Amino acid sequence: MSSTDTLTASQPSTNTQGLDATTHANIHDKLARALGIKTAQVNAFVKLYDEGATVPFIARYRKEKTQNLDDAQLRALEKSLNYERDMATRRLKITELLSTQGNLTDELQTRIDNATSKLELEDIYLPYRPRRRSPAAKARAAGLDVAAQAVLTQEITPTDALADYQAPSSISDDSGNEIEVDFSDIEKQLAGVQAIIVDEWTQALDLLDGLRNGFAKTASIVSSVASDEKREVGEKFKDYFEHSESLARLPNHRLLAMLRGRQENVLGLKIEGEDAPFIEKIISHFDIDSKAPAERREFLAEAASSLWKDKWRPHIEHRLLTEKRLTAEADAIDVFANNLQHLLMSAPAGRKVILGVDPGIRHGVKMAIVDAQGHVMLDSEDKPVVATVYPFAPDNKMIEAKKVIDELLSTYNVDLVAIGNGTASRETDAMVKEILAANDALKAKAVIVNESGASVYSASELASDELANLDVSVRGAVSIARRLQDPLSELVKVDPKAIGVGQYQHDVNQSQLADSLDKVTQDSVNAVGVDVNTASPAILAHIAGLNRNVAQQIVTYRKEHGAFDSREALKNVPRLGAKTFEQAAGFLRIHDGSNPLDATGVHPESYALVDSLLAQTGKALPEVLGNDGVLNTIDTTALAANDDNISVKAIIEELAKPARDPRPEFKTANFREDVNSIKDLEEGMQLEGVVTNVTAFGCFVDVGVHQDGLVHISQMANDFVADPMNRVKPGDIISVRVISIDEKRGRIGFSMKPESEKPARPAAKPTAASTGNDDKASRPRSHANSNRASSNRPAADKRPAKPRSNRQDKDNANNRSKAPRADKAETPSKMGTLGALLQEAGVTKTKK
Numbered sequence: 138m139s140s141t142d143t144l145t146a147s148q149p150s151t152n153t154q155g156l157d158a159t160t161h162a163n164i165h166d167k168l169a170r171a172l173g174i175k176t177a178q179v180n181a182f183v184k185l186y187d188e189g190a191t192v193p194f195i196a197r198y199r200k201e202k203t204q205n206l207d208d209a210q211l212r213a214l215e216k217s218l219n220y221e222r223d224m225a226t227r228r229l230k231i232t233e234l235l236s237t238q239g240n241l242t243d244e245l246q247t248r249i250d251n252a253t254s255k256l257e258l259e260d261i262y263l264p265y266r267p268r269r270r271s272p273a274a275k276a277r278a279a280g281l282d283v284a285a286q287a288v289l290t291q292e293i294t295p296t297d298a299l300a301d302y303q304a305p306s307s308i309s310d311d312s313g314n315e316i317e318v319d320f321s322d323i324e325k326q327l328a329g330v331q332a333i334i335v336d337e338w339t340q341a342l343d344l345l346d347g348l349r350n351g352f353a354k355t356a357s358i359v360s361s362v363a364s365d366e367k368r369e370v371g372e373k374f375k376d377y378f379e380h381s382e383s384l385a386r387l388p389n390h391r392l393l394a395m396l397r398g399r400q401e402n403v404l405g406l407k408i409e410g411e412d413a414p415f416i417e418k419i420i421s422h423f424d425i426d427s428k429a430p431a432e433r434r435e436f437l438a439e440a441a442s443s444l445w446k447d448k449w450r451p452h453i454e455h456r457l458l459t460e461k462r463l464t465a466e467a468d469a470i471d472v473f474a475n476n477l478q479h480l481l482m483s484a485p486a487g488r489k490v491i492l493g494v495d496p497g498i499r500h501g502v503k504m505a506i507v508d509a510q511g512h513v514m515l516d517s518e519d520k521p522v523v524a525t526v527y528p529f530a531p532d533n534k535m536i537e538a539k540k541v542i543d544e545l546l547s548t549y550n551v552d553l554v555a556i557g558n559g560t561a562s563r564e565t566d567a568m569v570k571e572i573l574a575a576n577d578a579l580k581a582k583a584v585i586v587n588e589s590g591a592s593v594y595s596a597s598e599l600a601s602d603e604l605a606n607l608d609v610s611v612r613g614a615v616s617i618a619r620r621l622q623d624p625l626s627e628l629v630k631v632d633p634k635a636i637g638v639g640q641y642q643h644d645v646n647q648s649q650l651a652d653s654l655d656k657v658t659q660d661s662v663n664a665v666g667v668d669v670n671t672a673s674p675a676i677l678a679h680i681a682g683l684n685r686n687v688a689q690q691i692v693t694y695r696k697e698h699g700a701f702d703s704r705e706a707l708k709n710v711p712r713l714g715a716k717t718f719e720q721a722a723g724f725l726r727i728h729d730g731s732n733p734l735d736a737t738g739v740h741p742e743s744y745a746l747v748d749s750l751l752a753q754t755g756k757a758l759p760e761v762l763g764n765d766g767v768l769n770t771i772d773t774t775a776l777a778a779n780d781d782n783i784s785v786k787a788i789i790e791e792l793a794k795p796a797r798d799p800r801p802e803f804k805t806a807n808f809r810e811d812v813n814s815i816k817d818l819e820e821g822m823q824l825e826g827v828v829t830n831v832t833a834f835g836c837f838v839d840v841g842v843h844q845d846g847l848v849h850i851s852q853m854a855n856d857f858v859a860d861p862m863n864r865v866k867p868g869d870i871i872s873v874r875v876i877s878i879d880e881k882r883g884r885i886g887f888s889m890k891p892e893s894e895k896p897a898r899p900a901a902k903p904t905a906a907s908t909g910n911d912d913k914a915s916r917p918r919s920h921a922n923s924n925r926a927s928s929n930r931p932a933a934d935k936r937p938a939k940p941r942s943n944r945q946d947k948d949n950a951n952n953r954s955k956a957p958r959a960d961k962a963e964t965p966s967k968m969g970t971l972g973a974l975l976q977e978a979g980v981t982k983t984k985k
Contacts, residue, residue, distance in 0.1 A: 156225050164221045172213060178204050182214055191681040192656075193663035194720045198740050201784055208660055224255065231262045240265050248342065256456060263452075264339040273336035275318045276329030278308045284326070285333035294432040299326050331436070335444045344422045348415050348445075349453045356410040356457065358384045360395050363405050371403030384408060384457060389465035390833060393641040396462065400644070408454040416445045466645040468833065473650065474657045476638035476831055476867050481661040483868040484803040485623045489552035490514075492545060492581070493618025494569070495588070495611075496561040501525040502538065505607070505614040506549050510671055511622055513604065513615055514549060522549060523611045528568055529561060535568070543572050543579070551581045555621035557588030557613070563813040563841055570810070584621055584805045585841065587829075590628075590635035591616045599630055599675055625665055625800075629658055630675040638830050638867060655679075662724075664799050666738060669707070669725040670700040682720025687712050701727050704735045726796055733758050737795035743788055750788070762795050806870045808841035815842050815885065818878050821892075828869040836865050838873055838887055846885030848873060853889050864889075 165183065169176040181202045185195050192215055196208040206214070228249050235241035245261065252258045268274050276282070280302070287298040304320045320326050339345075362368055362378040371378075377398055398404030419441040420426060428434040488509035495503040506514045506522040514522040524545065526538035545551065556566050562585060569583045594600050595612040604612045619627040633654040634642050642650060662679040669677070669691065677688035687710070694710045695701065704722050707713055713721075723740035730736065734744055747758070753771050754761060761767050773785040806827045812818065826840035835853065837845040850858050858864055865871060877886030 155229055156222065160225050160229075164218070164225060167221065168214060168217050171217065172210065174206065174210065174214075175204065178206055179214065179218075182206065182211060183218065186215065186218070189716060189720075191659075191720050193660060193681040193724065197663070197738070198723055198742075200787060208664075212656060212660070224252075224258070227255065227258055228252070231258060234262070235265055238265060256460065260345075260456065261342065264336075264342075269314075270316070271336070272329065272332035275308065275316055276320070276333050278316060279305060279318060279320045279329060281320065281326060281329040282333055285330045285337075288330060288433060288436065289334060289337075292429050292433070294430055295327055295330060295436045296323065296432070299323065299330070302326060327436075331440045331443065334437070334440045335448060338419075338423065338440070338444050339448055341422065344419065345449060345453075348418060348449060349456070351418075352410055352415060352450070352453050353385055353457055356384045356408050356454075357381050358387055358392075358395070358458075359407050359409050360398065360404045363402055367403045371398065371401070374398040374401075374403050377404055381409070384461065387461065388833070389461075389468045390641065392461055392465045393469060393644050397641070397644055408458065410450075412442075412445060412450070415450070416442050419445055465641075466649070469639070469641045469645050470650050470653050472832055472862075473633070473639035473642055474653045475862055477633050477636070477654055478657045478661055479866040479868055480636065480638055481625050481628055481658060482664070482800050483624045484801045485625070485798075486553055486584075486621045486803050487623075489622060490550055491618040491622055492542075492549075492551045492554045493614040493616070493621075494554060494556045494565060495591070495614040495617055496557055496559055496565040498529045498561050499531070500610070501527045501532075502529075502561070502565055503611050503614045504542070504545065505611055505618060506545060506551065507615060507618045507622065511619050511626070513607065521607055521611075523607065523614070525611075529564060539568065539572050542569065543576060546572070546579050546581050547576070551579075553621060554581050554583045555586045555618045556583060557591065557617045558585050558839070558843075559588050560843075562843065563808075566808075566841075567810070567813070582805075585808065585839075586617050586621050587636075588613065588617050588620075589637040590631035591620075593635040594627075594631050597630070599673070603673065625661060626667075626673070626676050629662065629679060630673065633658070666724050666726050666796055669727055670695065680721050680724050682717045687717060701730070703727060703731050704741055733762060737762070738791045738797075739788060739795075746785070746788060747792070750785070750792075762792055765793050768793050804870065812840065812842060815844050815878065815880050815883065818842060818875050818885065820875050820878060822875040823872060823892075824875065824887075825870060825872055826887075828865045828867055828871060831861050831865060831867060833861070836861050838871065840873065840887075842885070844883050844885060846873070846875075846887045848887045848889050852876070852887065855890055 161183075165179040166176055169179045172179075181199075181204070182195065185199055185202065186192075190199065192208060192211045195203060196206070196211050200206075203211070232241065232246065232249055235245060248261050249258065252261060276285075281299075284295070284298040284302055287293055288295050291298070304326070308316045308318055320329055359381045360377040361380075362371065362374075368375070368378065374394075374397075377395055380395075395404060395406055399406050420438060423437070423441065425434060425437045425441060428437055490509060491507050493505050493507060497503065502525065504524045504526070508514050516522050522545070524541055526534065526541050528535040528538035546554070554569050556562060556569065566583055566585060573579050573581060573583065591613040594616050595609050600609075600612050600616075604615060607615065616627060616630075628636065633639075634650070659679045659681070662676055663681050667676055667680055672692075674685065674688040674692050677683055677691055678685045680688070683691075690711050690713065691707070698709075701707060704725060704727060707722065707725065708715075708718055719742070723738060726737075727735040732744075734741075734747060739747060750771055750773075751758060751761060754767050756767060768789050771789065773789070806825050808826075809824060812822070812824065824840045826838040826846075828836050829839045829845055830837040833850075835847055835849040837847055839845050850861055853861060853864050871889060873887035873889055874892055875885065876888045877884070879885075
């Protein structure tokens with residue numbers, strides 16, 4: 138599958154009925170080779186998938202059938218299967234169209250069969266696509282084809298070829314519709330003949346392939362400011378006001394930045410490249426130089442020039458840019474999906490009583506307490522435990538605020554204080570820590586929590602339903618508390634695009650992005666499992682087999698009939714049929730129910746098998762759960778899984794660690810108390826921080842100063858880093874060193890390299906900035922920082938363009954130099970150790 142079409146691959150195939158068994162078998166064999174698995178594994182997956190089984194269900198409960206394919210392999214297989222089916226359907230359609238036209242040849246059929254992308258398929262069909270109003274079609278309808286063939290095959294001048302031509306009084310297309318066209322004079326007739334020749338030459342697909350490949354290697358993309366009026370309003374794109382670089386080596390994020398500038402009418406984009414060499418190749422291919430007489434030769438040379446300039450070059454430019462854009466979008470979607478997965482799977486604090494705090498200055502600090510189950514606590518009068526205090530300017534009611542918070546912490550035995558990381562976050566954190574230090578009886582601990590998207594949730598219909606008795610302004614505090622308690626359960630209530638871990642998220646195909654993020658969310662939710670008696674409709678909707686309607690039906694039934702006592706009781710829920718139950722039951726947990734297995738990941742279809750295992754031990758299920766000693770004594774040789782669906786080994790592993798949470802252990806970063814804003818930073822400071830976003834050019838880190846800093850890919854390690862995602866993940870707690878501060882533009886440069894170690898290779902002469910900007914999409918902002926990030930964020934790239942004199946490698950926002958390739962490094966001259974480090978990092982030391 139071509140990387141340029143990966144964006145369309147994840148969409149479900151909607152038409153496979155026209156494909157025969159041989160085509161399906163060929164697709165399966167191709168997928169097996171591409172993914173490095175067995176055809177039998179592909180066949181097993183396809184059978185289950187076409188029967189309506191979901192990827193999480195197949196990965197967890199049909200391992201025996203797919204021979205242990207994991208969820209990542211199954212997702213790749215699902216994506217490729219749908220893509221190849223769509224390709225096969227389009228191949229069949231194009232073949233039928235060409236055959237009907239009488240244009241299908243063995244060569245064309247071979248090309249169609251060997252096409253690897255949808256773009257390539259459409260290119261094959263393009264010359265044969267009916268164009269009733271094209272110049273060539275009009276000329277043919279006017280009877281000029283005879284003269285055109287004469288010019289192509291006979292030693293005759295174009296004028297002589299038209300000597301006997303008589304323009305018809307009226308011209309109609311093949312549908313009988315009259316065409317308004319004038320071929321009354323010789324110049325128009327010659328133009329019509331040339332249009333027919335050019336149209337016929339467009340079928341030389343081998344020649345087109347060669348020209349496209351040659352042009353792709355030498356073409357450059359050029360951007361310029363659309364007009365002088367745009368210079369000020371388009372300041373964030375100023376590095377692209379006069380910019381040119383190789384299209385083939387253009388980094389993905391930089392292309393998306395340029396396209397953003399064009400979309401906002403700030404930039405103009407064009408592809409630059411030579412014409413003469415490619416026109417010469419067309420002339421050579423059709424042996425035009427040998428044609429006689431001279432007038433005919435010149436006429437055909439003009440046709441060759443027209444073929445290139447008017448037909449093929451615009452088409453090639455469009456295809457190359459489309460391929461680059463699709464690849465860039467696919468990369469951006471992958472970055473977003475990876476970041477979202479790690480964010481959703483971040484460590485939960487667990488069942489703790491938490492005071493959620495939504496900091497603010499003028500509008501006060503909003504607070505709410507949630508109990509261990511995530512419900513808003515009620516006071517003695519059955520009123521929600523919420524409060525608003527005004528410790529900061531202009532009210533400055535600090536003493537009163539501390540008293541209220543101290544009373545809340547003491548009265549409700551709060552375990553953790555979750556403080557949103559927005560405006561006044563560090564000031565609120567300092568205030569809470571003073572309260573805790575002054576009262577030894579308080580056991581709570583303050584934690585800074587990502588609040589991105591909390592305001593979106595607060596104003597949502599879901600929040601109105603869940604927290605109908607709370608003011609919108611207080612709902613954010615509840616969400617912040619729940620995010621600390623269980624990030625997954627709370628974040629699924631927010632549109633992933635509002636969480637702020639994407640890269641150019643608003644510039645990519647939105648349906649493809651939504652599909653990718655939905656799959657990531659579904660995989661994460663099913664990997665953890667859901668307590669069906671406490672879960673919201675938002676998280677239930679992501680359980681395998683369920684949708685929003687069924688999820689709401691479960692919650693409605695729970696409200697009317699009370700908590701579910703068993704998984705079996707789920708069958709009473711309206712619209713939850715047998716197939717849905719099969720897909721969902723294993724991921725739905727029921728704690729303290731009638732059957733302890735309902736709280737595990739064992740599927741109800743295997744309960745009888747568990748009974749067989751227990752019979753060997755002579756013990757009751759509660760005695761066996763989590764008891765490795767007993768489980769290891771079971772003889773499994775005589776037992777088989779139900780219908781070969783799941784192995785006995787997998788069941789025993791689940792019984793040994795029932796409902797094991799795959800998320801990491803909860804821990805928090807320790808921000809320095811003397812560092813609360815960018816003004817407190819100094820170069821050389823060693824700080825602990827949280828990775829908030831990972832991009833292709835580095836990662837962003839929150840150290841508690843209301844502005845994430847960038848660890849450029851060149852500063853992540855002394856050895857070569859191919860992909861930052863291989864080194865860090867969102868939510869990781871890491872140690873960084875401050876290497877640059879630009880307070881005016883709100884930029885901070887960090888390094889993860891140990892200060893005592895020297896770079897593995899000397900730094901090269903830096904190129905100019907490679908940065909992204911303008912919103913959460915282009916400046917991959919921290920998911921922990923959506924309310925406090927600056928208007929410009931770096932988006933540098935490791936890979937410079939091919940060196941040329943005075944060549945600058947820029948991005949659409951800023952002038953921060955990027956890191957050079959290690960293998961082309963040079964020792965910097967006349968620069969101290971710190972200066973060299975800054976140069977290698979791609980930043981300029983700020984003068985104080």
